Amino acid sequence: MHEASLVRSLLRQVGELLFEHEAEAVVTIRVxxxxxxxxxxxxxELAFADLVESTECRGANLIVEEVPLSARCRDCAADFEIERFRFACSHCGSSRVQVTGGEEFRLLDVELKVPQESGSL
Ligand SMILES: [Zn+2]
Known part of the structure; x- marks a missing residue:
């Protein structure tokens, strides 16, 4: 399954961050x-639930942010969001539009639980 391999590489990426930052645990993973x-x-979400417990990221929450499909008009250079897959400029009506966002599946940020500094002890 496509999603499972994406999630697996996501968890690997986050696992490396955990290691790099010497964190105790991963709290939240935002994609x-x-x-x-x-x-x-x-x-x-299913693949995540299935795979996360067998990785360093166990216990982490996954937050999926859905981003809109966005485009830029090649005629008037306006940036706009495409609704209902209607590929026309919302300003000038041109159909010469270039998709600038909406194709991604990527890691946005990670919240890590880092051990407290024990300087006062
Ligand atoms: Zn336009």
Whole structure:
């Protein structure tokens, strides 16, 4: 399954961050996902639930942020969001639009639990 391999590489990436920052645990993993990413949100969440407990990231929460499909007009250079897959500029009506966002599935940020400094002890 496509989602499972994406989640597996996501968890590997976060596991490396955990190690780099000498953190105790991963609290939250935030990813962004566009409508053209070719990824099903439900399947990502299922794969995550299935895989996370066997990695260094166990106990982490996954937050999926859905990003809109965005585009830039090649005629008037306006940036706009595409709704209902209507590929036309919202300003001038041109159909010469370039998709600038919405194809991604990527790690946004990670909240790590870092051991407290014990300087006062
Ligand atoms: Zn335009």
């Amino acid at each position: 962004e996902m566009g409508p053209l990413s070719g990824v099903e949100r439900v399947l990502v």
